Amino acid sequence: MSDDYSVSKQNKVRQLREKAVYDRKTVHAILDSAMIAHVAFVEDGHPVVVPMLYGRDGETLFLHGARKARVIRLLKGTGTACLNVTHVDGLVYARSAFNSSMNYRSATVFGSARLVEGSDEKLRALRIISECTMPGRWDELRAPLANEVKMTGVIALEIESASAKVATGMPEDEDDDYAIPIWAGVLPLESKFTTLQSDDRLIDGVEPSDVVRSMEKKIL
Numbered sequence: 001m002s003d004d005y006s007v008s009k010q011n012k013v014r015q016l017r018e019k020a021v022y023d024r025k026t027v028h029a030i031l032d033s034a035m036i037a038h039v040a041f042v043e044d045g046h047p048v049v050v051p052m053l054y055g056r057d058g059e060t061l062f063l064h065g066a067r068k069a070r071v072i073r074l075l076k077g078t079g080t081a082c083l084n085v086t087h088v089d090g091l092v093y094a095r096s097a098f099n100s101s102m103n104y105r106s107a108t109v110f111g112s113a114r115l116v117e118g119s120d121e122k123l124r125a126l127r128i129i130s131e132c133t134m135p136g137r138w139d140e141l142r143a144p145l146a147n148e149v150k151m152t153g154v155i156a157l158e159i160e161s162a163s164a165k166v167a168t169g170m171p172e173d174e175d176d177d178y179a180i181p182i183w184a185g186v187l188p189l190e191s192k193f194t195t196l197q198s199d200d201r202l203i204d205g206v207e208p209s210d211v212v213r214s215m216e217k218k219i220l
Contacts, residue, residue, distance in 0.1 A: 055132035094171035
């Protein structure tokens, strides 16, 4: 398998091409550090975008939803979808509004979608989604009930093409603008978990596991 996704009309970055990245490692890293993907598809000739939980296993993304949810039914019916995740890493303050921007990492994926049917495959997919969101937590919990698995819908989206856009660094102003006495620079943005909050109905003496504590203060 090539280290890069093939560039085609479908995944080619057209705006700000210098920020385009097509290598799998970068695309996978952006996907793996996010928790919510916005999934786009067409319903009755109209565009629809839905936020969904997901997890990645190699070149397959597993999308989580209610078994009877519209998005699950439509993805099963259309058999194709486009997915995007974006991290905003900071505001770029330039000396003009035109050159002001953001630093960000974004990945867009195109692929074929299918409904995960069998209980064993669905459980495996649900575990992958759980581990991508709450690493190590699955093994601490009670086993899913048969009715819970039945009520849950999972779509497997095979990555057929993908691209990333990565913007970093300081503002790029017009040459004449550097003489303007206006502050310019970057205001970084960090997304991170904060402090654990215990459920009011916890059994006395129950403390968070090391798995849970490892997520506290984690930067995304």
